Amino acid sequence: MNFYENKTIVAIATPPGYGGIGVIRLSGSDSLALTRKLLSPQAEVSFTPNRAAFHYLINNDSGEVIDEAIITYFKAPHSFTGEDVVEISCHGSPVILAELVRLLLSFGATPAEPGEFTMRAFLNHRIDLSQAEAINDLIHAQTAYQARVAAKQLRGELSRLLQPIKDCLIEMIVHFESTVEFVEDDLEPLNLEFFTSKLEQSISEIARLISSYRIGRIIRSGVRLALVGRPNVGKSSIFNRLLEKDRAIVTPLPGTTRDTLVETFAINGIPVDLVDTAGIRETEDLVEQIGVERTRTAISEADIIVAVLDAAVATSEKDFDFLEQFPVNLCVINKCDLGIRIPDELIESLSDLYPVIKVSALTGQGIEELRQAIYNQITVGSQSMIGGAIITNERHYLALEQALSALRQARQDLSAGFTEEVVLVNLHSALQSLGVITGETLLSDIINQIFSTFCIGK
Numbered sequence: 001m002n003f004y005e006n007k008t009i010v011a012i013a014t015p016p017g018y019g020g021i022g023v024i025r026l027s028g029s030d031s032l033a034l035t036r037k038l039l040s041p042q043a044e045v046s047f048t049p050n051r052a053a054f055h056y057l058i059n060n061d062s063g064e065v066i067d068e069a070i071i072t073y074f075k076a077p078h079s080f081t082g083e084d085v086v087e088i089s090c091h092g093s094p095v096i097l098a099e100l101v102r103l104l105l106s107f108g109a110t111p112a113e114p115g116e117f118t119m120r121a122f123l124n125h126r127i128d129l130s131q132a133e134a135i136n137d138l139i140h141a142q143t144a145y146q147a148r149v150a151a152k153q154l155r156g157e158l159s160r161l162l163q164p165i166k167d168c169l170i171e172m173i174v175h176f177e178s179t180v181e182f183v184e185d186d187l188e189p190l191n192l193e194f195f196t197s198k199l200e201q202s203i204s205e206i207a208r209l210i211s212s213y214r215i216g217r218i219i220r221s222g223v224r225l226a227l228v229g230r231p232n233v234g235k236s237s238i239f240n241r242l243l244e245k246d247r248a249i250v251t252p253l254p255g256t257t258r259d260t261l262v263e264t265f266a267i268n269g270i271p272v273d274l275v276d277t278a279g280i281r282e283t284e285d286l287v288e289q290i291g292v293e294r295t296r297t298a299i300s301e302a303d304i305i306v307a308v309l310d311a312a313v314a315t316s317e318k319d320f321d322f323l324e325q326f327p328v329n330l331c332v333i334n335k336c337d338l339g340i341r342i343p344d345e346l347i348e349s350l351s352d353l354y355p356v357i358k359v360s361a362l363t364g365q366g367i368e369e370l371r372q373a374i375y376n377q378i379t380v381g382s383q384s385m386i387g388g389a390i391i392t393n394e395r396h397y398l399a400l401e402q403a404l405s406a407l408r409q410a411r412q413d414l415s416a417g418f419t420e421e422v423v424l425v426n427l428h429s430a431l432q433s434l435g436v437i438t439g440e441t442l443l444s445d446i447i448n449q450i451f452s453t454f455c456i457g458k
């Protein structure tokens with residue numbers, strides 16, 4: 001993306017298809033001049049920044065009115081991109097929107113590349129890189145929870161958290177650099193304890209952020225949950241029960257295997273890919289064998305395995321044998337409406353291994369508890385993190401990992417009494433890694449790669 005040509009860009013900012021309104025966005029110094037060419041030359045229009053005003057959009061070649069629109073002008077630098085921006089809200093007709101864009105291009109506008117509006121906002125320092133990424137996350141959020149996490153990051157939460165760490169590193173770097181530069185001068189001796197404790201603080205804050213990535217990744221990408229059990233225990237019925245209420249997501253996440261039945265639903269805003277597997281049993285039948293094989297594959301790919309037993313049938317330990325083949329996280333005893341024939345001591349021995357939930361897919365009894373138990377499994381060890389700053393982006397996670405290892409090395413070098421020059425190498429490296437998250441230290445091709453994942457018009 002060659003941004004520095006200072007062109008005025010244009011794109012349709014609303015999704016393709018028909019809608020009540022459709023928005024065209026322009027950014028660049030000619031935004032207003034280009035927009036004026038869509039208005040009647042007789043109309044003496046003056047645009048007031050941040051005010052929306054009604055206008056007729058005209059094809060000045062034919063003199064015909066194309067549409068009615070609300071036009072809003074944002075004057076640089078007080079706009080999303082930091083440049084002059086115009087938003088034209090007209091009727092959401094793909095034909096009208098395409099016609100208006102065609103005219104604006106013929107007047108001299110340039111088609112915006114994917115993510116170019118946001119990229120300009122970043123390059124003009126309106127937002128940092130983590131905020132730019134949050135815009136993409138917010139737009140693509142599939143659950144309200146994902147949207148909340150992205151909105152926090154968009155408000156600069158991550159940047160705010162990192163700033164004191166960066167300030168602290170800069171302070172240390174300045175001190176060490178001056179010690180190196182002005183060896184001859186009478187500088188204050190290094191307060192080792194002071195710097196070690198500062199390093200400790202930064203290390204523990206970064207380590208906390210890194211550990212939030214486990215739940216962050218789950219919030220972003222969801223988990224895969226497989227229901228396993230013998231045929232007829234009620235797996236499909238539980239599957240449908242779980243989907244019934246929480247079926248917030250219609251489109252499955254990318255990468256979903258279609259071999260077994262997979263649907264996505266949300267528990268407390270966390271996407272769950274629910275996999276209904278074929279039953280597990282020894283069989284001579286070839287087709288069934290394939291089904292069982294697929295089940296094993298589905299299970300090996302699952303993050304959470306829920307074993308299902310039939311309350312009315314499973315009565316001896318032999319019926320539980322299959323459980324030992326899998327790393328089961330939760331056990332569900334289904335068909336409790338028929339009475340539980342599984343001996344208490346067997347249930348107790350299962351409870352020692354994992355939570356056991358009694359349900360009836362038929363009546364719905366226990367399904368809420370099952371949802372809660374699944375949520376607990378997903379968030380195990382991360383409950384305290386929910387609500388705080390959470391790392392959801394792998395790029396941020398990797399940069400934090402690098403910063404952490406550099407800081408740990410610096411701490412070790414400091415306490416081993418290495419020279420300032422040696423300690424400085426890792427302090428610089430840690431600062432550099434943190435800068436990668438907010439975009440201060442990034443190569444332009446990495447920036448291009450990030451923005452290329454955006455849609456046009458964003």
Ligand code: GDP
Binds near residue numbers: 237
């Ligand atoms: P799957 O083979 O494990 O997927 O089992 P299904 O969900 O197809 O259910 C097998 C049979 O058990 C069907 O006839 C269901 O109607 C019945 N079933 C499933 N859950 C329950 C339940 O909670 N109570 C009762 N009474 N029957 C159930």
